[in-house]
Amino acid sequence: MAYDQLKADSALCAGTRKAGQKCNGTVHVCGACGARGCKQNQGSCTGQAFDVLDRCIQCGALAMQPAG
Ligand SMILES: [Zn+2]
Numbered sequence: 001m002a003y004d005q006l007k008a009d010s011a012l013c014a015g016t017r018k019a020g021q022k023c024n025g026t027v028h029v030c031g032a033c034g035a036r037g038c039k040q041n042q043g044s045c046t047g048q049a050f051d052v053l054d055r056c057i058q059c060g061a062l063a064m065q066p067a068g
């Protein structure tokens, strides 16, 4: 598998939106607890890790970073 494809896979959210479709949102990483996920209105996606204010849902830190 090409490196670009691996990178694209790891950087896209694999969660499911409310409507049932795959999210494919950009994935971010929490610099405090390491949680990975997309940024959404809270409750919008099963793979969500951050709310719209960039706050980590798991630990509450404002330490959102780009996913490798
Ligand atoms: Zn966190």
Ligand SMILES: [Zn+2]
Pocket (backbone or CB within 6 Å): 013, 014, 015, 016, 023, 024, 025, 037, 038, 039, 045, 046, 047, 048
């Ligand atoms: Zn998502």
